[in-house]
Structure formats: C-alpha cells, structure tokens
Amino acid sequence: NAGVTQTPKFRVLKTGQSMTLLCAQDMNHEYMYWYRQDPGMGLRLIHYSVGEGTTAKGEVPDGYNVSRLKKQNFLLGLESAAPSQTSVYFCASDRTGTGVSYEQYFGPGTRLTVT
Amino acid sequence: ILNVEQSPQSLHVQEGDSTNFTCSFPSSNFYALHWYRWETAKSPEALFVMTLNGDEKKKGRISATLNTKEGYSYLYIKGSQPEDSATYLCAFSWADKLIFGTGTRLQVFP
Numbered sequence: 001n002a003g004v005t006q007t008p009k010f011r012v013l014k015t016g017q018s019m020t021l022l023c024a025q026d027m028n029h030e031y032m033y034w035y036r037q038d039p040g041m042g043l044r045l046i047h048y049s050v051g052e053g054t055t056a057k058g059e060v061p062d063g064y065n066v067s068r069l070k071k072q073n074f075l076l077g078l079e080s081a082a083p084s085q086t087s088v089y090f091c092a093s094d095r096t097g098t099g100v101s102y103e104q105y106f107g108p109g110t111r112l113t114v115t
Numbered sequence: 116i117l118n119v120e121q122s123p124q125s126l127h128v129q130e131g132d133s134t135n136f137t138c139s140f141p142s143s144n145f146y147a148l149h150w151y152r153w154e155t156a157k158s159p160e161a162l163f164v165m166t167l168n169g170d171e172k173k174k175g176r177i178s179a180t181l182n183t184k185e186g187y188s189y190l191y192i193k194g195s196q197p198e199d200s201a202t203y204l205c206a207f208s209w210a211d212k213l214i215f216g217t218g219t220r221l222q223v224f225p
Contacts, residue, residue, distance in 0.1 A: 031211060042204070042217035043159075050211050058212070090158060100146045101213050106158035 002026055004107035006091050012113045013081045021076040021110050023091030031094035031101060032074040033058075034066060036087040037109075043090065049074055081114045088112070117141055119207050121216035128195050128223055135191045136219040138205030142186035146208035150179055150190055153202040153218065162190075162203075195223040 007022045023032065033048040035058075045058030049068040063085060065077045074093075078085060088111050092104040120139045128134050140148060147166045151159040163172040168183040176193045192199055202220045206213040 033212075040217065043215040045212060048212065099211055101208050101211055102147055103149070103161055103164055104213060106160070108158050 004091055004093055004105050006089075006107040006110050008110060009108065010111045012115065013078075014115055015082060017081050018077070018079050019081065019112075020078075021089055021091075021112075023074045023076070023093075023107055024072055025074075025093040025105070026072060027093060027095065027105065028071070029093035029095050029105075030071070031096070031104075032068065033092045033094070033104065034064070034074065034076045035090045035092065036060065037090060038087050046076065046089075081112075083114045086112060086114045117207070117209055117214050119205055119214050119216035121203075121205050121219050123219060124217070125220040126222070128221070130196060130223055130225050132195050132223075133191065133193045134195055134221065135189050136203055136221075138188045138190070138216055140186050140188070140205070140207040140214075142183060144209075145183045146210075148181055148183075148188050149204075149206040149208070149213065150188070151204040151206065153204055155201070159204055192221070195221070197223045197225050199223050 004025045034046040035043040044060050047066040049055045052071040055066045067075045088109050091107040094101050094104045096102040150162040153159040163179045165181040170181040172179050179190045181188045200223050202218040204218045205216045
C-alpha cells in the first residue's frame, strides 16, 4: 500500500513551458486535492475532485487545469508556466465520501521551479 | 470569508518545556477541526480530527482540545523534545474541503 504518490519529485521549467504533475492513490479514496505551498502562505487549494470525472476550483485555480479520468489518478497541468508558479505542490486524498472532508492523506510533494 | 488563524507564528523552546498553540476558526456550520504535523521536507501528517464540542484527544505527549461554540482549539505538547520540531497546521472542514491556517512553527532546542 503506497498511499499517495506524486510524480515527479522535482522539476525545473522555463517560462512558457507546459507540464503535468501526476498524483496517484491506492486507497480507493473518492476525494482528491491539489495544493500549493509557499513561504508564509500555508497550504492553498488549487483544484479538487470529489469523484471520477468531476473537478472543481479551489482558492487559487488560475493558470492550472486538472483532470480525473480514473478514480486513482488526479492530474495537475500547467499549460504555460510562469515564475509565480514556482512552489511546492502537494496532492492529497480523503477517505470519506459523505460531502465533508474528514481526513486527508498527503503525498510527498513536487518541487517546481520556473525560471 | 472563511479564515483559520493560528498563533503564534513561531515558537522556540528548550527541551523539556511544555508549550501550546491556538487555532481560531469560524464557529458556525462546524463539521470538524484537524491538526496536522508537518516536518521540514516531508508531507503533512494527521494528528487529530475532532468533531464534538469539548472533544479532547491525546497521542503520547501531544493533546488537543476543542471549543466549537467559541471557535478555538488548543494543541499542547508536554515536555517538548527536539523531534517535536515541526510546523503544526490547523484546518477546518468546510464541506468537501479543508481550510488551512498558516501554521505554528515549533523549534525545540536541546
């Protein structure tokens, strides 16, 4: 049982390049989330999904897109990377499916630098 | 605007000291309050989930209390050890999301 995994662990992009971050969970969780973590800002929600085929915007969705084609995977895409997207990205999944988030399990993070 | 506030922002204590932090959250439409421990270069790990007013949870030397009527929770660490050094995050369940505070960074010096 690997829990929540993220690929890649590190990436350096040039401004304007695109990339996709992959989050995978093997716990059969319905809910999945993408956060970014910046110094002094805590964890900010980018997008999330409450089930396969569904996505919703979080607090800071601009510049990102997501897809949840399979229950176990949640993809975060940057179509045209900007230096402001330099951050550490965390994925999380939640074991509940009752409309309330009760316990989130986090992946190890992806450190992204945009130059 | 939903806001979760944590204080202090950072704390430096000596090994053996006991310490506590505060989390303030909206008291209306309460579902659950979470505490996470987040070590540098690792991912956040859940410490406690509390749902009922007056809840008290304990794990080893760490405990937490909850007051949903006034919208606050305290996290206590008894006899701090260097391995307790981490950022402690508080989060409030808002429907299918968690709203996080910015955390209290604890450093315990030997």
